[in-house]
Amino acid sequence: MESTTAAFRENTAKALGDAKLRDALSKLTDGFPASRREAIARLPEFDALRDAARDIKDHVLANLDFYLESFEARVVEAGGTVHWCRTAAEARTAILRTCKTAGAKTVTKGKSMIGEEIAINEHLEEHGIEPVETDLGEYIIQLRHEPPSHIIAPAIHLSKEQVADTFRDKHRHLSPGRSLDEPRALLDEARGELRRKFIGADVGLTGANMLIAETGSIVLVTNEGNADLTYSIPRVHIVIASLEKIVPTLEDATTILRVLARSATGQEMSVYTTFCTGPKRQDDLDGPDEFHVVLLDNGRTGMLGGEFHEMLRCIRCGACLNHCPVYKAIGGHAYGWVYSGPMGAVLIPGLIGLEEAGHLPNASTLCGKCEDVCPMRIPLPRMLRTWRRRQFERRQTSYPSRAGLRAWSLIARRPWLYRLGADIVVAVLAALGRARGRFRWLPLAGGWTQLRDLPAPEEGGTFISRYHLGEHGDGA
Amino acid sequence: MIGSSATEPITVGLFVTCLVDLMRPTVGFATVKLLRDAGCKVSVPKAQTCCGQPAYNSGDNPDTRAIAEKVIEAFEGFDYVVAPSGSCAGMIKHHYPSLFANDPEMRPRAVALAGRTFELVSFLADVLKVENLEAAYDGIATYHDSCSSLREMGVKEQPRALLAQVKGMTLTEAPESETCCGFGGLFCVKYPDISGRMVDAKVDDIIATSADTLLSGDLGCLMNIAGRLHRRGSNIRVRHIAEVLAGMTNRPPLGEPVEKEKPRKEAG
Amino acid sequence: MSDARNDILGAVKAALKQAGGAGKADTTTVVSASQRLGDPRANLIPARGRLGAKARVDLFIREAEQASATVARVSSLSGVPREVARFLAKNNLPMTLKVAPGIAEPAIPWTRETLLSVDEGRADGSESASVSRAFAGIAETGTLVMLSGSDNPTTLNFLPPTHVVVISASEITGDYEESWSQLREKGQEGRFMPRAVNWITGPSRTADIEQTLLMGAHGPQRLHIVIVDEETPAP
Numbered sequence: 001m002e003s004t005t006a007a008f009r010e011n012t013a014k015a016l017g018d019a020k021l022r023d024a025l026s027k028l029t030d031g032f033p034a035s036r037r038e039a040i041a042r043l044p045e046f047d048a049l050r051d052a053a054r055d056i057k058d059h060v061l062a063n064l065d066f067y068l069e070s071f072e073a074r075v076v077e078a079g080g081t082v083h084w085c086r087t088a089a090e091a092r093t094a095i096l097r098t099c100k101t102a103g104a105k106t107v108t109k110g111k112s113m114i115g116e117e118i119a120i121n122e123h124l125e126e127h128g129i130e131p132v133e134t135d136l137g138e139y140i141i142q143l144r145h146e147p148p149s150h151i152i153a154p155a156i157h158l159s160k161e162q163v164a165d166t167f168r169d170k171h172r173h174l175s176p177g178r179s180l181d182e183p184r185a186l187l188d189e190a191r192g193e194l195r196r197k198f199i200g201a202d203v204g205l206t207g208a209n210m211l212i213a214e215t216g217s218i219v220l221v222t223n224e225g226n227a228d229l230t231y232s233i234p235r236v237h238i239v240i241a242s243l244e245k246i247v248p249t250l251e252d253a254t255t256i257l258r259v260l261a262r263s264a265t266g267q268e269m270s271v272y273t274t275f276c277t278g279p280k281r282q283d284d285l286d287g288p289d290e291f292h293v294v295l296l297d298n299g300r301t302g303m304l305g306g307e308f309h310e311m312l313r314c315i316r317c318g319a320c321l322n323h324c325p326v327y328k329a330i331g332g333h334a335y336g337w338v339y340s341g342p343m344g345a346v347l348i349p350g351l352i353g354l355e356e357a358g359h360l361p362n363a364s365t366l367c368g369k370c371e372d373v374c375p376m377r378i379p380l381p382r383m384l385r386t387w388r389r390r391q392f393e394r395r396q397t398s399y400p401s402r403a404g405l406r407a408w409s410l411i412a413r414r415p416w417l418y419r420l421g422a423d424i425v426v427a428v429l430a431a432l433g434r435a436r437g438r439f440r441w442l443p444l445a446g447g448w449t450q451l452r453d454l455p456a457p458e459e460g461g462t463f464i465s466r467y468h469l470g471e472h473g474d475g476a
Numbered sequence: 477m478i479g480s481s482a483t484e485p486i487t488v489g490l491f492v493t494c495l496v497d498l499m500r501p502t503v504g505f506a507t508v509k510l511l512r513d514a515g516c517k518v519s520v521p522k523a524q525t526c527c528g529q530p531a532y533n534s535g536d537n538p539d540t541r542a543i544a545e546k547v548i549e550a551f552e553g554f555d556y557v558v559a560p561s562g563s564c565a566g567m568i569k570h571h572y573p574s575l576f577a578n579d580p581e582m583r584p585r586a587v588a589l590a591g592r593t594f595e596l597v598s599f600l601a602d603v604l605k606v607e608n609l610e611a612a613y614d615g616i617a618t619y620h621d622s623c624s625s626l627r628e629m630g631v632k633e634q635p636r637a638l639l640a641q642v643k644g645m646t647l648t649e650a651p652e653s654e655t656c657c658g659f660g661g662l663f664c665v666k667y668p669d670i671s672g673r674m675v676d677a678k679v680d681d682i683i684a685t686s687a688d689t690l691l692s693g694d695l696g697c698l699m700n701i702a703g704r705l706h707r708r709g710s711n712i713r714v715r716h717i718a719e720v721l722a723g724m725t726n727r728p729p730l731g732e733p734v735e736k737e738k739p740r741k742e743a744g
Numbered sequence: 745m746s747d748a749r750n751d752i753l754g755a756v757k758a759a760l761k762q763a764g765g766a767g768k769a770d771t772t773t774v775v776s777a778s779q780r781l782g783d784p785r786a787n788l789i790p791a792r793g794r795l796g797a798k799a800r801v802d803l804f805i806r807e808a809e810q811a812s813a814t815v816a817r818v819s820s821l822s823g824v825p826r827e828v829a830r831f832l833a834k835n836n837l838p839m840t841l842k843v844a845p846g847i848a849e850p851a852i853p854w855t856r857e858t859l860l861s862v863d864e865g866r867a868d869g870s871e872s873a874s875v876s877r878a879f880a881g882i883a884e885t886g887t888l889v890m891l892s893g894s895d896n897p898t899t900l901n902f903l904p905p906t907h908v909v910v911i912s913a914s915e916i917t918g919d920y921e922e923s924w925s926q927l928r929e930k931g932q933e934g935r936f937m938p939r940a941v942n943w944i945t946g947p948s949r950t951a952d953i954e955q956t957l958l959m960g961a962h963g964p965q966r967l968h969i970v971i972v973d974e975e976t977p978a979p
Contacts, residue, residue, distance in 0.1 A: 016669055027955050045790045052787045063777040065756045070781060078937075084749040136961055137952035153952060160954050183953040191962060198962075199869055214781050215937045225948040225963025228902045232940070243752070248777070249784035254920045258790070265951075268807065269885040272963065273943040280939060283894035285845075285866040287939050301755035305763025325656045329673040363667050365660025365674075366533060368627035388535030397535065401662075405531050409539035412494075412526040413546055419522075426498050437733035438706055447665030451672040452703030455499065455731035463492050463501035467520050473505020473724060 003352050005336030008359035015330040021157050025331050028156055032322040035266020036373070046262065053259050054377045056252045057313040060244075061304065067213040067246045068295070074216025078278025080291035088118035091296045095120055095205065095238055098292050099129055102236045104202035108194075110220060110227035111135035112207025113151055113316055114240050114296060116338035117351065120205070131205070132197045134226035136190055143170045149332030151339065152264050152318040157331055160186060194226075204230035204288065208241040209315065210256065211293070212275070214249040218293065220274040221260065228272055237276070237288040243300045244312040250275070256315060259375035264317040299350055307386045311346055313376040320370035320380060326363060335360060342370035346383045354387065358396055361387035422462050430459045485517040486604075489554035491547070491593075493564045494526040495695040496716075500730065503695065506722035507560045507596055513722075514604040516556075523550040527564040532571060533661050541582075544572050548585050556603070557593045560718050561694050562625025565595040570628055595625055596718060597693050601634035611723035612643040615713070618687035619647065620678070620701065621654045622694035635693060638721055645720070652681040659700040675704040683710060689729075691717045702730045784928075786921040793884040793918030800883045801971065804916045807886025811946030812959065813967040820974040821910075825857035828875060828908055831968050833859075837906055842867055844876040846895025847910055866897035873906035880923040881916040881969075885945055888969065889923050892940035901942055907964035909944070912972045 004011060015021055040046045060067055072082045083098075085091040091114075099107060107124060109115060109131055121131040121142065133142040137155035141148060143166050148154030155163070164180035167189055180186055206227050210219040218239045220227040231237040247253050253275075261267040280287035303312055321327045321341030332340035337357075339347050345360035361384040370380045391397050397405075411418050433439055433456020441449045448454055460466060466473075488511050492504040504520075511518045528543035547568065551557045559565040569590045576582040600606045619639065625631035639647050658664060658674025665671075678701055682690055690705070690712055692698050702714035713729035728734055795803060805815045818827050824847075832839055840861040841854075848864035849855060855862075867874055876896050880889040888909050892898045901907060917923050920943075928936050948963030959965045 012670060016673055031955060043790060045788060048788050062760065064760065065753050066777045068753065068756070084752050086748045086751055090748060134962065136950045155952050163953055183956040184958055186953055187950065187958050187961065194962065195869060214784060217937060223948070224950050224961035225902050226961070228942065229962055232898045232902065248780045250924045251784050251786050251921055255787040269887055269943065269945045271944065271946050271948060275937065275941040277937040277939055284892060284939055285894055285897040286899045287892065297752050301752060301759055304756060304759035325658065325674050326670055329670050363670060365623065365656050365658060365663045367623035367656035369656065372627055385533065385535065388533065389537055390535070392535030401534060405534055405536050405539060409531050409536070409543060412528065412543045415523040415525055418525040422498055435733055437728060438731040447668045448703070450668050451707060452675065452700065453706040453731060455699050455702055457499045458501050458727060460501070463497045463504035464520065464522060466501055467504065468522060473502055
């Protein structure tokens with residue numbers, strides 16, 4: 001997926017001007033958080049489960065080599081194959097090779113953020129293989145050649161009219177008289193189209209919510225059941241997952257599942273949670289003949305043990321997006337790549353470069369809501385600050401910002417200079433603002449006064465000066 | 477604990493914050509009054525400037541450390557350090573220690589200061605256990621939970637409990653009182669359009685409560701929200717919570733001229 | 745690819761070794777990693793499911809209905825065909841069924857219900873309704889635990905628009921952990937996992953178009969659970 005992250009300002013301006021997007025985002029950021037609150041209110045152990053989930057992942061990361069090797073051994077015992085891949089390119093190659101060996105023409109796909117991360121669809125298309133996204137939202141954006149705008153609700157930015165237009169444009173057999181006015185009609189149309197694809201596919205490609213070291217199982221969580229049709233019908237099942245998805249045992253996976261859906265959609269549990277272990281067994285009437293796991297690093301080992309270590313705990317629930325006031329204002333596409341929201345602002349610079357993604361860690365008030373709702377208690381604001389620090393260290397912070405900071409810091413370190421400057425500036429501004437009590441415009445304050453008035457300072461001088469002159473205040 | 481004996485008054489160093497110092501000295505005077513009324517011996521070190529947050533949030537750690545060292549030096553020797561701001565208190569309490577994580581000389585001093593530092597409202601409620609405020613305020617107020625106060629300093633019930641002691645005031649809750657107002661320090665000038673959308677949502681939420689007064693514990697948020705309220709033509713009065721708790725509301729509300737306040741008071 | 749394997753594991757080890765000094769090493773559990781795999785332990789289990797048998801079944805029903813499943817109770821396996829026929833008739837659905845081999849005749853006397861046309865095997869997408877057997881029910885969230893196998897093909901869970909699941913009341917456990925323990929006891933030598941374990945909580949759904957919740961996205965639009973109250977050994 002080509003990134004448009006560098007054009008963040010343009011993306012943002014576009015998003016802010018889109019009234020339909022605004023309605024969709026407002027619905028999303030009301031709906032999911034409200035459901036989450038209700039689910040949590042029903043489960044008194046929720047916060048303790050968050051602690052347990054965090055501890056599981058911390059333990060895994062501290063023993064990651066052991067668990068990866070164990071997972072691999074169990075997959076092989078169950079008759080599967082593990083493909084270790086250092087980079088996105090290696091993963092694309094491994095997937096393509098497996099598809100070609102299987103003689104695949106059509107690949108059905110369960111929604112996978114790693115699939116987006118490595119741009120597997122484009123790669124398969126280039127080599128004459130048709131990838132078909134089967135998650136409804138993902139299918140719609142695939143038809144439109146758009147990136148997901150939310151990690152669990154990828155087509156959240158579209159209206160039903162836009163979806164109808166997309167289907168009329170892409171589904172050639174559709175009769176012009178067919179009504180596509182209601183979401184139900186749109187779903188039925190997509191379901192019918194995708195049924196044919198499920199039945200005819202040669203390979204099913206899914207992501208994995210977790211990998212279980214104890215059993216070599218992969219865990220898939222959906223509400224639609226599309227992932228289950230993706231792995232249970234074709235001859236070959238390929239799983240693409242990054243290293244950090246591993247958990248030790250079924251019990252550990254269970255603990256994380258207890259916080260996943262509740263954090264994501266506010267469901268007690270998603271409709272379908274599937275544990276796949278190897279290919280079809282001898283007497284099985286269905287299931288794939290081959291089971292492949294593509295284990296991808298793509299920067300994860302570089303995060304391990306470093307300042308972004310805790311980000312490897314992320315389970316991609318989307319709670320940080322749903323609760324982020326910045327995400328609510330601009331939506332997912334403004335971030336310009338496959339991830340978005342606070343988790344995206346932390347992940348993207350590491351994956352496509354800080355140069356390209358420099359805006360993302362800065363476009364945050366560090367309000368802390370994301371960390372507050374994160375089921376894995378990831379310190380997202382701290383990591384956004386870490387990126388800012390690295391930008392500053394690499395002199396990627398803009399010159400006016402650097403100069404301004406320098407000046408402020410020179411003053412702030414010298415109380416006498418600060419006092420002198422403060423008394424003069426405050427006296428001038430207070431005099432100028434006396435009549436109205438505020439300013440509609442001030443030189444150098446355009447960023448502020450574009451949308452807001454600036455309150456004028458109180459008359460009489462700074463607090464420190466007045467206090468040390470013996471004043472007690474309230475002398476209006 | 478130092479200063480906890482019955483005879484010795486608690487000594488408090490007031491970190492007034494640069495915004496209060498420059499923009500709204502009344503908040504500083506109100507803070508001094510509240511602390512003194514509760515029996516504290518208050519000092520205001522002259523050597524204070526800024527907590528260093530603009531530099532810190534811009535990734536400029538060396539300058540932040542230089543500023544922080546000055547703050548640490550200026551505020552050693554008090555039983556407590558109190559700031560009328562969750563944001564600046566949070567900076568000292570949570571971020572100073574991590575800034576000096578690798579500095580064996582400064583780290584213990586930063587940790588010690590962090591341990592003594594409080595946001596004003598929680599200090600009044602949790603430490604001083606203030607119960608019989610003598611303040612009165614005629615109006616319906618709504619309280620905005622600033623992000624730092626709420627999430628870094630654990631301030632939620634304390635301002636409500638204190639405001640319940642203010643005679644004549646009705647407190648009404650805004651559904652989104654915990655949502656960020658879009659200030660974010662330099663964020664609001666770096667990304668004015670995003671910040672603008674956020675503050676508009678905040679202003680909508682406040683206006684929908686029918687409150688005539690907005691209160692909060694952080695002047696940054698208040699300036700942002702007041703600025704937008706004014707631009708949209710609202711006459712909701714905006715004040716720092718300390719002004720109301722201390723009964724120091726003779727000065728016009730934030731962003732209002734001195735002359736304008738009088739007729740409204742007569743009318744109301 | 746073995747180069748990649750070595751590189752990745754090497755990078756992991758190097759990163760962890762370096763982090764050990766920086767305090768990122770494991771301090772969260774005293775159980776070593778290999779012990780943890782050898783003797784899997786439950787973590788915190790919510791109290792919700794810890795109930796007596798009757799209350800547990802009641803909770804299971806409430807939670808399943810909350811997740812938009814429908815639930816019926818019959819007194820014995822021989823009562824299942826009549827209940828299924830009733831359910832299909834009530835919903836104006838065709839009286840044809842694909843049933844899992846494990847609960848075909850004679851395990852359940854389908855032929856007694858003459859209105860029903862019953863076939864056994866896996867699903868291929870042409871069926872209107874299927875019946876399969878749950879391994880367990882989880883009261884905590886009204887979740888069914890389905891195991892794949894020759895007696896219980898996975899496709900029956902997902903392809904037909906109507907899915908009926910038969911479960912004995914005694915198979916309803918309080919929490920997921922209990923069903924994992926039962927599964928481990930059932931298998932031999934660590935090979936206890938069938939190819940697919942499917943937890944199913946309500947019928948298929950999507951809210952991908954304008955956040956409108958719709959049932960029957962790709963999987964079944966209806967999930968009907970038939971609880972058999974009589975003590976019956978698992979087939």
